[in-house]
Amino acid sequence: xxxxxxxxxxxxxxxxxxxxxxxxxxxxxxxxxxxxxxxxxxxxxxxxxxxxxxxxxxxxxxxxxxxxxxxxxxxxxxxxxxxxxxxxxxxxxxxxxxxxxxxxxxxxxxxxxxxxxxxxxxxxxxxxxxxxxxxxxxxxxxxxxxxxxxxxxxxxxxxxxxxxxxxxxxxxxxxxxxxxxxxxxxxxxxxxxxxxxxxxxxxxxxxxxxxxxxxxxxxxxxxxxxxxxxxxxxxxxxxxxxxxxxxxxxxxxxxxxxxxxxxxxxxxxxxxxxxxxxxxxxxxxxxxxxxxxxxxxxxxxxxxxxxxxxxxxx
Amino acid sequence: xxxxxxxxxxxxxxxxxxxxxxxxxxxxxxxxxxxxxxxxxxxxxxxxxxxxxxxxxxxxxxxxxxxxxxxxxxxxxxxxxxxxxxxxxxxxxxxxxxxxxxxxxxxxxxxxxxxxxxxxxxxxxxxxxxxxxxxxxxxxxxxxxxxxxxxxxxxxxxxxxxxxxxxxxxxxxxxxxxxxxxxxxxxxxxxxxxxxxxxxxxxxxxxxxxxxxxxxxxxxxxxxxxxxxxxxxxxxxxxxxxxxxxxxxxxxxxxxxxxxxxxxxxxxxxxxxxx
Numbered sequence: 001x002x003x004x005x006x007x008x009x010x011x012x013x014x015x016x017x018x019x020x021x022x023x024x025x026x027x028x029x030x031x032x033x034x035x036x037x038x039x040x041x042x043x044x045x046x047x048x049x050x051x052x053x054x055x056x057x058x059x060x061x062x063x064x065x066x067x068x069x070x071x072x073x074x075x076x077x078x079x080x081x082x083x084x085x086x087x088x089x090x091x092x093x094x095x096x097x098x099x100x101x102x103x104x105x106x107x108x109x110x111x112x113x114x115x116x117x118x119x120x121x122x123x124x125x126x127x128x129x130x131x132x133x134x135x136x137x138x139x140x141x142x143x144x145x146x147x148x149x150x151x152x153x154x155x156x157x158x159x160x161x162x163x164x165x166x167x168x169x170x171x172x173x174x175x176x177x178x179x180x181x182x183x184x185x186x187x188x189x190x191x192x193x194x195x196x197x198x199x200x201x202x203x204x205x206x207x208x209x210x211x212x213x214x215x216x217x218x219x220x221x222x223x224x225x226x227x228x229x230x231x232x233x234x235x236x237x238x239x240x241x242x243x244x245x246x247x248x249x250x251x252x253x254x255x256x257x258x259x260x261x262x263x264x265x266x267x268x269x270x271x272x273x274x275x276x277x278x279x280x281x282x283x284x285x286x287x288x289x290x291x292x293x294x295x296x297x298x299x300x301x302x303x304x305x306x307x308x309x310x311x312x313x314x
Numbered sequence: 315x316x317x318x319x320x321x322x323x324x325x326x327x328x329x330x331x332x333x334x335x336x337x338x339x340x341x342x343x344x345x346x347x348x349x350x351x352x353x354x355x356x357x358x359x360x361x362x363x364x365x366x367x368x369x370x371x372x373x374x375x376x377x378x379x380x381x382x383x384x385x386x387x388x389x390x391x392x393x394x395x396x397x398x399x400x401x402x403x404x405x406x407x408x409x410x411x412x413x414x415x416x417x418x419x420x421x422x423x424x425x426x427x428x429x430x431x432x433x434x435x436x437x438x439x440x441x442x443x444x445x446x447x448x449x450x451x452x453x454x455x456x457x458x459x460x461x462x463x464x465x466x467x468x469x470x471x472x473x474x475x476x477x478x479x480x481x482x483x484x485x486x487x488x489x490x491x492x493x494x495x496x497x498x499x500x501x502x503x504x505x506x507x508x509x510x511x512x513x514x515x516x517x518x519x520x521x522x523x524x525x526x527x528x529x530x531x532x533x534x535x536x537x538x539x540x541x542x543x544x545x546x547x548x549x550x551x552x553x554x555x556x557x558x559x560x561x562x563x564x565x566x567x568x569x570x571x572x573x574x575x576x577x578x579x580x581x582x583x584x585x586x587x588x589x
Contacts (some may be wrong), residue, residue, distance in 0.1 A: 206414060304530035305359060 012241060015168065018207040021238075022164060025203070027195040027231065036226045039270055040263045044301065049262070053297045054262045057084055059279045060094040060293075061119055061250065062287045062314065065126075065218065074103045078110030080314030085294050088301075096149060096288065100125075101142035108146040108199040119149035119184070123174060126188075126217035128153040132170060139177050149182040151175075151214060151250075154201055156191045164204055171208035184212035184250055187232075190222030195231050203234035206247050216253035218285060223253025226267055233271045249276075252285025257295040261289055319496040320563070322494075324351045324518065325501030327548060333357050339520070341495050344404035347430035350494045353519030355527045361487045362533050365458040368512025369485035373455055377431035380483070384427035385506040390418050394503060398469060401496055405467045415440060418470040420522030426477040433482060433574055442580070448585040453578040455483035456561065457535035459527050462521050463490040464540045472497055474519025474568035475540040479577040480514065487515045487534075522547065529554035529562075536561040540568075 013021075044052060062081045064073060074097075081094045097107045097118040104302055107118045120142035123135040139150055152174055158166040175183050185205040189198050205213050213232055215224035231250050236247050249268070255261055261284060268276050295306040323330040323446040333351035334541060340347050351357075372380070381385040391398070391470045395416060402412035420474040434453060441449040464471050472493060479486050521541075523529075528549040529537055537551060537560060555562045 095410075302557075303526070304532055304554075305362070305527075307416075307532040310532065 006313045012209075012245070013207040013239075015207075017164070017242075018168065018203060019164065021203050021242075023198045025196045025199040027199060029195055032195060032227060032230060036230050036267065038095040039267050040226065041197055042263075042266050044262055044266075050297065050300050052262050052265055053120070053258060053293050053300070054090075054092060054283060055265065055277065056258065056293050057094060057290065058092040059094045059282055060284050060290050061098045061137070061252070062094045062290060063252070063285050063287050065098070065100060068235060069100060071103070071106050074099055074106045076312075077314040078107050078116070080290075080312045081116045082111055082114040083298070083312075084290060085311060086195065088294075091294070095283055098285065100149065101145060101147070102140060104142055104145035104147045116144065117148040117165055117182075119151055119182075120145070120147035121151045121153075121186075121217075123152035123170075125151065125153055125186070126219040128155055130174065131186050135170070135174065139174055143178065143181055147181065149184060150178050151184045151186055153186045153188060154205060154215060157187055159192070159197075159201060159204075164200070167201070168204050168208045171205055171210060175209035182211045182311055183209065184214045184248075185210035186214045186217055186252075188217055189215050189221065189224070189228040190220040190253075195227070198228050199235050202232050203239065206235065206239045206245075210247060212248040212250050212283070214283075214285065215251035216251075216285075218253040218287075219235060220253070224251040224255055224285075226263060229264060229267060230271065233268060237272060246281065248281040248283065250283040250285055255284060255286065256288050256292065258289070258293045261293065319346070319348070320516070322350050322498040324353065325359070325498065325504065325514075325516040326361050327515065328369075328505065331357075333519070334360070340391060341492065341516075342403065343495060347495070348495055349426075349444075350498065350518040353489065353524065355521075356526060357517060358425045358487075358524055358527050358531070361517060362458060362531055364512040365485040365515055366512075366533055368510060369455075369458055369483075370516075371510040372480075372485055372513040373483040375483075377434065377483075378519040380481070382428050384423060384430055384477075384481070387503065387509070388423040388427065389414075390503040390506045390556055391420055391423065391500075394450045396497075397499065401499060402467070402469065405496075407467075414571040415470050419473045420475055421541060422470060422477065429571070429574070430481045433571070436571055437575065437578065446587045450583050450585065451472055452581045452583060453482075454581055455479070456577050456579050457484060458533055459484045459486050459536045459538060459577060460534045461488045462537075462539045462541050462543075463488055465490075465492045465578050467493045467496055469496060469500070471540070472500060474573075475538070478566075478573040479538070479567060482574050482577050484516075484536075484577050485513045487517065489517045489519060489521055489524070491518065491520060525537065526554060527551055527555055528559070530557065532558040533580065534560060536563065536564055538563040538576065540565060 081097045085091045095285050096119045098119040099107050101120045104120045105297045122139040124130045155167050187201040215228050294311050298306050324336040330337040334356045335354035338349035339352045399412045439451040461475050463475050497516050552562050566576050567573050
C-alpha cells in the first residue's frame with residue numbers, strides 16, 4: 001500500500017500495515033552515526049543556552065525507581081519537582097514525577113496544587129516478565145491511585161523471539177486499560193541492540209496506540225543514546241506522515257549533564273522541528289540531570305561554578 | 315640517533331592530559347624550548363571535578379596509610395634524583411644548589427609523611443568547660459585546595475606549597491607557570507606513589523587568565539597563593555571568594571606545624587562524662 005493511500009483513509013495503522021512497515025526497516029548505521037555526531041558539534045550561545053536549560057527543566061520527569069523509595073523520599077522529590085530551585089522563581093516546575101505505582105498517591109498529594117503530573121511505571125517494570133493479567137492489574141492499580149501518565153515496558157522476550165504480534169497486542173490491551181491516561185511505552189533500547197530493532201519496536205509501539213515512546217528503563221548499563229533517539233524520532237515522523245498522529249519521545253537512562261541534554265534538544269529541533277520542543281512531545285527521564293541543569297542555570301546567572309549542596313535534594 | 319624530546323602534560327585525575335584548548339606556552343631549559351600545556355578555564359573545571367572525588371577518597375584513607383603513601387612519594391623522587399638534578403642545573407642553578415634543593419625536598423616530604431598520622435593529636439583539643447562534659451575541638455580538612463606555586467624554579471618550594479594541605483587530607487590543584495616543567499616532571503612521581511587519582515592535580519599555565527574561574531568556583535574551598543601577585547589581583551580574588559565564603563591565604567607559612575592550620579576546619583562536640 002502506498003504511503004499516501006494510508007494517510008488518506010485512516011488515522012491508525014492496522015496490523016497488516018504495521019507489519020509491512022516493520023519488515024521494511026533498514027537503517028544506514030554509518031550515515032546515522034555521522035549525522036548524530038555532527039549534530040553534537042553545534043555551539044549554543046549564552047542566551048539560547050539559558051532558554052534551553054529552562055526548557056530542559058520543564059521537560060524533566062523527575063524519577064526515583066528504587067526498592068528503597070519511601071514516603072519521605074517521594075515527598076522530598078515531589079517538593080523539588082514543584083520548585084526545583086527555591087532560590088530562583090524564574091525556573092519552571094518539572095513536567096512530572098515518575099514513581100512506582102505503590103507511591104503514586106503520595107506523590108499525587110504533594111503536587112496537587114501545581115501543574116506537575118504524576119507518572120507511574122507499570123506492567124512489572126523493568127523486566128515485564130509476567131503474565132498479561134498481572135500487567136493489567138498493575139496498570140489498573142496505578143491508574144486508580146491517580147497516575148496521570150503510565151510508563152510500560154514492551155515484552156522484550158516476545159520481541160526478540162520475533163513474536164511482534166504479541167508485543168503489539170499487549171500494548172493495545174494496556175492502552176485500553178489506560179483510556180485517556182497518557183501511555184508511554186519503554187522500548188529498552190539496550191536490550192534491542194540494533195538500530196533496525198529500535199525502529200521496529202518504535203513502529204509497533206506507536207501503531208498500538210502509545211502516546212509516547214521511551215528509550216530505556218534506566219536499569220541497564222546501556223541507557224539512552226542520541227543514536228537511539230534519532231531512530232525513534234524518524235519513526236515518529238514517519239508515523240505522523242502515515243496517520244497524522246503526533247507522538248512524543250522520552251529519553252531516559254544515563255543522561256546526567258546539561259550539555260548532553262542540550263544535544264538531545266538540538267537533535268530534536270533539527271530532525272523534527274521546534275514544534276516538538278514542548279513537554280507534551282518531548283521529555284527527559286532524570287534523576288541527577290536536574291541537579292546539573294540547575295547548577296548550570298545559576299552558573300550562567302552568576303558566573304560562578306556551583307556545588308550541588310546549594311540545591312535541594314530529591 | 316634521533317633525539318626524542320618529551321611532551322610534558324598536565325596531570326589530572328591520575329592521567330596525563332593536554333590542555334583541552336590545545337594551547338601551549340614555551341619554557342626554556344638549557345638550550346632547549348619545551349611546550350607546556352596552557353591550562354584553560356575548562357581544564358580548571360575538570361580538575362575541580364576530579365579533586366572533589368579525590369578529596370572523598372583521600373579524606374577517608376586512614377592517616378596511617380596516608381603516611382605510607384607520602385613516604386613512598388619520597389622514595390619515588392629519590393629514584394629519579396638524576397633527572398631532577400639535570401632539570402635544576404639546566405635552569406641555570408649550580409650543582410651544589412640543585413643538590414641542596416633536592417635533598418631539602420626529600421627531607422620535607424618525610425617530615426610531612428611523619429606528621430600525617432600525628433597532627434590530629436597536636437592540633438586537636440579538649441576544652442575546659444565548667445560541667446560534667448567533654449568538650450572536644452576536632453579538626454577536619456577543608457576540602458579542595460587550589461595552590462598557586464611560586465614563579466621561581468625550586469622543587470622544595472613546589473613541594474612545600476602542596477604538602478601541608480595534602481598531609482591533613484585535602485585534595486590539591488597546583489598551578490605553576492615558569493616552574494611548570496619541574497612541576498609536571500614531579501607529577502610523574504605522584505603517579506607512582508599510590509596517591510589515589512584526583513588527590514593531587516598538577517597544571518601549568520598563566521594564573522592571571524584564570525583568576526575569576528578559580529576564585530569564583532564554589533567547589534574550591536581554599537585558594538593559597540605562594541607567588542607575588544599585584545594588590546589588585548589579590549583584592550579581586552578575595553572579593554570573588556567571599557561569594558562562596560572561600561578562604562584565601564597569601565603566602566601562608568610552609569614551616570612546621572603552623573603550616574597545616576589554614577587547611578583545617580574546627581568541629582566542636584560535647585559529650586557527657588560518665589561517672
